[in-house]
Amino acid sequence: MTPSLPDNPQSKQPEIDRVYAEPKETISPFVFNHQVAQVFDDMISRSVPGYTLCHEVLALITQRYAQAGSLLFDLGCSSGASTKVLADAAPTTCKIIGIDNSQPMIDRCQVTLHDLIEHDRVALSCQDISDTDLAGASIVVLNYTLQFLPLAIRDQLMARIYQSLLPGGIVFVAEKITNPEMDQQQAINELHLDFKRRQGYSELEIAQKRSALEAVLVPETELAHHQRLAQCGFEIPQTLTRALNFIAFMGQKPRSNSKRSAHRPERDRR
């Protein structure tokens, strides 16, 4: 295993994830603390199949749907990977807002997005998503974040996102999902374990992290996600990427005057 880099919050280099490498006497519920923030980029890319693909598709969605002069929100921005995708792909008149309720994550994000923050392209705020004013948004992103919120508040949050979005606005969501068919669920879970093994995680690391995440990360079915979006009023809830038990999907708020113009690219409207 490659040795980890020194624990330096100013370093842009992610450290190697060894959070669950040593045996722990008790496994506490997973939290996005300083230790996790330091290794987060390595942790997520080695744990989530399709992570990079999701960002590539988010760039396409941003290019097509970000509305000039609007706000773009990255809810649960962590170290800022998807925040940077938004900033790189959106019109220059857009402002990107990253929200996270973990101060260590925001600190890490401040380092990785330093230049974009200096140029006033990105602003970060340490707060709970439930308290975030989303008015004026043309895109709201929840990349692997909704799964960490209590089930009881997910409907309410999505309804508020819908109400806050500008007409034609987009919600983009990436999540781990569960399958109602037991056999399929088991098969896909095993493949996900194989993915982690191929990424160099030991059986101990996999087992300890799995128990830490139990009851903290609560996945839903793809159908439940699509139904939630449809119930809120989003048009065309559809899955855009799929890699094993991880998907990314989007929904669009209708344009009030004309449904037919809903997919017209922003550059054609300027």
Ligand SMILES: C[S@@+](CC[C@H](N)C(=O)[O-])C[C@H]1O[C@@H](n2cnc3c(N)ncnc32)[C@H](O)[C@@H]1O
């Ligand atoms: C899996 S990470 C997100 C990864 C990130 N979006 C990306 O693409 O790399 C989930 C993030 O959501 C944040 N989070 C969880 N619950 C939150 C809440 N209620 N309010 C704000 N942030 C929250 C966590 O602190 C964590 O940084």
